[in-house]
Amino acid sequence: MITMIKKINYLFVFVLLLICTGCFEIVEEVNLNDxxxxxxxxxxxxxxxxxxxxxxxxxxxxxxxxxxxEKEIRKHFSDIVKKVKSTExxxxxxxxxxxxxxxxxxxxxxxxxxxxxxVVSNFSSKEEAKRIKNxxxxxxxxxxxxxxxxxxxxxxNEIKKTKMEDxxxxxxxxxxxxxxxxxxxxxxxxxxxxxSKSKKAIMLKVSAQDIINQKKSIKNxxxxxx
Amino acid sequence: MRKIILISxxxxxxxSFSQSxxxxxxxxxxxxxxxxxxxxxxxxxxxxLDNNAIGKEIIKDVSRKNPDFNSLSDFGxxxxxxxxYFYQPTDSISYHNFLIKLKDRKAFEQMLDSNTSVxxxxxxxxxxxLDRETTIMWNDNTLLFTAGEPSYSYFKDNEERFKKQAENxxxxxxxxxxxIASGWxxxxxxxxxxxxxxxxxxxxxxxxxxxxxxxASAWINNYxxxxxxxxxxxxxxxxxxxxxxxxxxxxxSMNFNLYFEKDATRLTYTMNTxxxxxxxxxxxxKSKINRSFFKYFDINDVLGYTSIALNTEAVLExxxxxxxxxxxxxxxxxxEETAVSAELLSLILDEKAIxxxxxxxxxxxxxxxxxxxxxxxxxxxxxxxxxxxxEKTKKEMSPDFTFMIGSENEEFLYKVIDLxxxxxxxxxxxxxxxxxxxxxxPFDLYAIIKDEIVFIxxxxxxxxxxxxxSPHSNVGTHKNRIRKNAAVMYLNIEKLLSKLPVDEFxxxxxxxxxxxxKNLGNAYYTLGKVKGSKLVSEITVETASNRENSxxxxxxxxxxxxx
Numbered sequence: 001m002i003t004m005i006k007k008i009n010y011l012f013v014f015v016l017l018l019i020c021t022g023c024f025e026i027v028e029e030v031n032l033n034d035x036x037x038x039x040x041x042x043x044x045x046x047x048x049x050x051x052x053x054x055x056x057x058x059x060x061x062x063x064x065x066x067x068x069x070e071k072e073i074r075k076h077f078s079d080i081v082k083k084v085k086s087t088e089x090x091x092x093x094x095x096x097x098x099x100x101x102x103x104x105x106x107x108x109x110x111x112x113x114x115x116x117x118x119v120v121s122n123f124s125s126k127e128e129a130k131r132i133k134n135x136x137x138x139x140x141x142x143x144x145x146x147x148x149x150x151x152x153x154x155x156x157n158e159i160k161k162t163k164m165e166d167x168x169x170x171x172x173x174x175x176x177x178x179x180x181x182x183x184x185x186x187x188x189x190x191x192x193x194x195x196s197k198s199k200k201a202i203m204l205k206v207s208a209q210d211i212i213n214q215k216k217s218i219k220n221x222x223x224x225x226x
Numbered sequence: 227m228r229k230i231i232l233i234s235x236x237x238x239x240x241x242s243f244s245q246s247x248x249x250x251x252x253x254x255x256x257x258x259x260x261x262x263x264x265x266x267x268x269x270x271x272x273x274x275l276d277n278n279a280i281g282k283e284i285i286k287d288v289s290r291k292n293p294d295f296n297s298l299s300d301f302g303x304x305x306x307x308x309x310x311y312f313y314q315p316t317d318s319i320s321y322h323n324f325l326i327k328l329k330d331r332k333a334f335e336q337m338l339d340s341n342t343s344v345x346x347x348x349x350x351x352x353x354x355x356l357d358r359e360t361t362i363m364w365n366d367n368t369l370l371f372t373a374g375e376p377s378y379s380y381f382k383d384n385e386e387r388f389k390k391q392a393e394n395x396x397x398x399x400x401x402x403x404x405x406i407a408s409g410w411x412x413x414x415x416x417x418x419x420x421x422x423x424x425x426x427x428x429x430x431x432x433x434x435x436x437x438x439x440x441x442a443s444a445w446i447n448n449y450x451x452x453x454x455x456x457x458x459x460x461x462x463x464x465x466x467x468x469x470x471x472x473x474x475x476x477x478x479s480m481n482f483n484l485y486f487e488k489d490a491t492r493l494t495y496t497m498n499t500x501x502x503x504x505x506x507x508x509x510x511x512k513s514k515i516n517r518s519f520f521k522y523f524d525i526n527d528v529l530g531y532t533s534i535a536l537n538t539e540a541v542l543e544x545x546x547x548x549x550x551x552x553x554x555x556x557x558x559x560x561x562e563e564t565a566v567s568a569e570l571l572s573l574i575l576d577e578k579a580i581x582x583x584x585x586x587x588x589x590x591x592x593x594x595x596x597x598x599x600x601x602x603x604x605x606x607x608x609x610x611x612x613x614x615x616x617e618k619t620k621k622e623m624s625p626d627f628t629f630m631i632g633s634e635n636e637e638f639l640y641k642v643i644d645l646x647x648x649x650x651x652x653x654x655x656x657x658x659x660x661x662x663x664x665x666x667x668p669f670d671l672y673a674i675i676k677d678e679i680v681f682i683x684x685x686x687x688x689x690x691x692x693x694x695x696s697p698h699s700n701v702g703t704h705k706n707r708i709r710k711n712a713a714v715m716y717l718n719i720e721k722l723l724s725k726l727p728v729d730e731f732x733x734x735x736x737x738x739x740x741x742x743x744k745n746l747g748n749a750y751y752t753l754g755k756v757k758g759s760k761l762v763s764e765i766t767v768e769t770a771s772n773r774e775n776s777x778x779x780x781x782x783x784x785x786x787x788x789x
Contacts, residue, residue, distance in 0.1 A: 029613070048604070201611045203607065
């Protein structure tokens with residue numbers, strides 16, 4: 001129970017950091033192999049808000065939320081890493097934490113993309129996990145050569161639940177996804193995504209603002225050459 | 227003879243007419259709030275009020291049930307008179323009262339009629355309305371509204387006794403309670419409506435606090451008694467067994483006055499202290515900002531400042547005792563503990579030595595809001611979307627500020643600084659020290675000791691001025707204000723707003739800033755020195771010179787917020 005409260009607390013602080021700062025980048029990179037295995041790297045970069053976070057870190061609490069110490073941030077991050085490490089079919093978990101620039105990265109190998117769904121489920125509530133089972137975040141259909149990135153939450157709606165002024169935060173926030181495949185891409189459903197020269201990589205950069213306004217999404221269905 | 231009777235009748239009636247509603251407020255009430263409608267309507271018309279966002283909201287609300295209602299004057303109240311709220315607590319029930327002059331009795335009755343189903347009683351010329359713990363009484367020219375608030379603890383403590391007063395077996399205790407409280411309230415209302423006993427106008431302190439120029443005023447007879455009555459009867463305190471005793475707090479009466487003047491909105495707050503505290507506070511504030519501070523003060527380089535003139539030695543001597551009074555009062559169970567810790571603190575501290583080191587004079591100045599370039603990390607991608615980490619720069623707001631703190635023990639300060647230099651916290655230069663700040667702090671800091679003042683500044687411009695042999699000085703009217711008061715806070719709103727990086731702000735904030743810079747001038751907060759037993763503080767917000775008066779600015783502001 002206490003750990004749960006702690007976790008919620010951390011979540012609040014995390015959200016708070018974002019709220020108070022505004023500028024952040026999330027980069028999700030997946031390198032997929034022929035057999036469905038691959039490597040994923042997730043980067044959270046708060047470097048543009050460094051000064052503001054630094055000033056926040058000098059305080060004990062902001063708006064009644066406890067501001068975590070460097071030690072607590074490291075501990076929390078290492079807990080996340082531990083949890084990823086313990087996931088089946090996940091290996092070579094690596095991470096880096098740069099508290100001077102506030103850049104966090106986490107990477108790992110996966111035997112199949114289903115393992116990525118397990119990782120997401122492990123960080124979700126039981127109920128959410130159930131929904132993820134029916135609505136996969138990652139899937140790779142080898143016979144169709146179809147790679148799908150999706151999610152079951154209605155992000156725009158979730159964000160709309162927050163206060164108008166808090167939402168302003170996401171003004172300069174962005175999410176970038178980069179996927180690489182062993183074969184050329186034939187078609188991508190999300191037309192905001194850009195396919196590379198070699199046709200083997202695809203990048204999609206979406207501003208949080210566009211997600212809120214439901215103009216763009218990071219969902220995509222990518223068909224590869226058979 | 228008839229003439230004489232007629233004349234005396236006219237005199238009597240004018241007398242009774244001009245006789246203020248205040249004569250109905252008993253001398254022993256704890257708090258009075260008044261709104262001076264005449265002063266208010268000198269500054270604007272009822273139509274202005276009707277058209278304001280608040281007026282519109284009220285009219286919309288009332289007219290739903292009463293379509294004829296389309297102006298605040300349709301309440302039937304005499305809006306040009308003074309209206310009063312007063313509060314009288316007792317051990318068992320507290321009364322909240324509103325007293326206002328009626329101009330159009332019919333209009334009021336119509337409005338009431340369309341909003342409630344409770345019947346109105348009429349005896350002679352006086353009508354009354356009774357609904358649970360609320361009673362309203364009125365005649366042709368006066369209206370009194372009384373709401374009773376029964377004491378939770380009193381009814382809890384006397385439950386057995388009151389239960390016997392149940393009208394029948396089926397009556398629940400809460401029903402009995404409402405019935406009893408409602409009877410008390412109605413009696414109290416009747417008593418006040420016909421009151422001609424000793425009124426609040428006999429209270430010298432109240433009369434002193436009164437200012438006919440104010441648009442609104444509030445007066446609290448005794449902060450201690452009010453707090454006791456407010457905290458002592460609450461469910462919260464009752465349930466957790468906290469029984470604070472505020473009798474040791476050295477506060478007496480206090481009052482607020484609000485003024486809307488042509489060029490400023492002003493709120494004054496006066497607090498009376500008892501004799502014991504008066505002496506302590508007087509000693510603590512017995513200090514004036516040293517004149518040498520002004521040698522380095524140039525109002526052209528100021529967006530805002532705070533000045534504090536305390537006598538540190540006296541603060542350290544008096545404060546522990548006051549704290550012991552305060553905490554001993556709030557937590558009576560720990561009275562002895564707080565007294566001992568207060569004495570212990572006095573034993574440990576060398577008040578005189580500390581008072582020499584930090585005199586208690588301080589001036590904190592915000593000079594400017596500059597910009598500083600900072601770097602951040604982001605990513606660039608090649609044709610195959612391979613990532614490269616790159617460093618980019620962006621501009622961030624960086625404040626220029628100067629702290630001036632008085633000290634009479636420079637020798638010791640130099641020793642501390644030398645120690646800092648030894649441990650490379652400071653870097654020594656010809657006539658100043660540079661503090662070695664962590665990289666991520668968006669400003670540099672310099673320290674200078676000169677003229678019995680410790681300067682800490684983030685501004686190179688200020689640094690140059692401070693170390694120069696003939697520093698710029700332009701104090702203007704601020705010198706008087708700072709020297710006369712124990713504390714001053716000043717903001718040059720227009721200048722400050724012009725420095726903000728508005729481009730990065732949200733649309734709503736931008737509008738707010740634009741409204742403020744168009745309509746407001748300077749803002750001040752002053753805390754005066756103790757005069758007699760009074761501590762007076764004042765907040766002034768100046769209005770732009772092209773505005774008719776400050777009340778209109780406020781109305782516009784309400785409209786602006788409502789949009």
